[in-house]
Amino acid sequence: MINEQSKVLVVDDEVGPREALRMILRDDYQVFTAEGGRQALEHIAREDFDMVIVDIRMPDINGIDLLEKIKLESPETEVAIITAYASVETATSALRLGALDYLIKPFDVISVKKIVEKDVKRRRERRELRQKLNKLKVDNDLLRGEIEKAYENIQLHYLETVNSLTAAIDAKDSYTKGHQERVARLAFSLGKALNLSEKDLDLLKQAALLHDIGKIGLSEYILNKKEPLSEDELNATRQHPLIGAKIISPVRSLQEVLPIILHHHERYDGKGYPFGLEAKDIPLSARISAVADSVDAMLSDRPYSKAKTIEQVNKELYCCRGTQFDPEIVDVTLKIGLQNLLRA
Ligand SMILES: [Fe+2]
Incomplete structure (x- = not known):
């Protein structure tokens, strides 16, 4: 009853x-x-x-x-x-x-x-x-909140690890000290000159700061070698964009910077690495990073070469217009002037 x-x-x-x-x-x-x-x-x-x-x-x-x-x-x-x-x-x-x-x-x-x-x-x-359904819903919401929080914590810790790895690369490669920060600043100025959106500028800056993160996988011997690299050493060096992308891939908040890291050594004429992408198939931000990366490398002392002057770098950029570099980005760089871009 x-x-x-x-x-x-x-x-x-x-x-x-x-x-x-x-x-x-x-x-x-x-x-x-x-x-x-x-x-x-x-x-x-x-x-x-x-x-x-x-x-x-x-x-x-x-x-x-x-x-x-x-x-x-x-x-x-x-x-x-x-x-x-x-x-x-x-x-x-x-x-x-x-x-x-x-x-x-x-x-x-x-x-x-x-x-x-x-x-x-x-x-x-x-x-x-x-x-029961209401209780289940409340439990479910609570659980989802906890999982979300735990996931965010993991992401945050991972990001901290990635940042300390960037610092570790600087420490490992004495010749490139501060390179990533300088590339980030120059890439940002170039991106601004090319009218990138706020969001893309932010991504570009993040990517440039991390672009060589994959170098953590390279030996100090290769990084600091004064003599020309052997074929095997060159091949190992060419892995660093792939290693970088792999390091970044678990971080949800860095998903959009991943293609920039992966393609920052592609060349406009398709002779770059790791995939030999050509022209506009290379993401714009990766093309910008490539120019900024090379400019800073040319302006710095390297194990195998002395720093170039601004005039020499301008000449090099012009020579590689349409081969190594996107011609439009070279034109904008030369038009504004490297000195102005570096100061911005
Ligand atoms: Fe690189």
């Missing part, structure tokens, strides 16, 4: 059927009665009923209209219709509006009890299911 706390509302303008139902159900439920639709709605506004039994014909609001209002107000409440006859039309309207059962006058005690018990049970089960 259903818990006696379950509440049932009987709505009928005729005292006979109303009282009959109350008598049948009162041992098992808290039974409330209403003499019409309006009074029923007042009850429903105050109490949470498991089930409402509604007479189809009432003077103030008819049963079908009342059923519609109840379903609007409290969609989970079970509603059964009282009718003297089970017409197809009434059944269709009632079903469409969410009533699943009929109580046919005159009432048969056993079938009334059975229907009410079934409907109240259904309402209970639905309410329990909803509570």
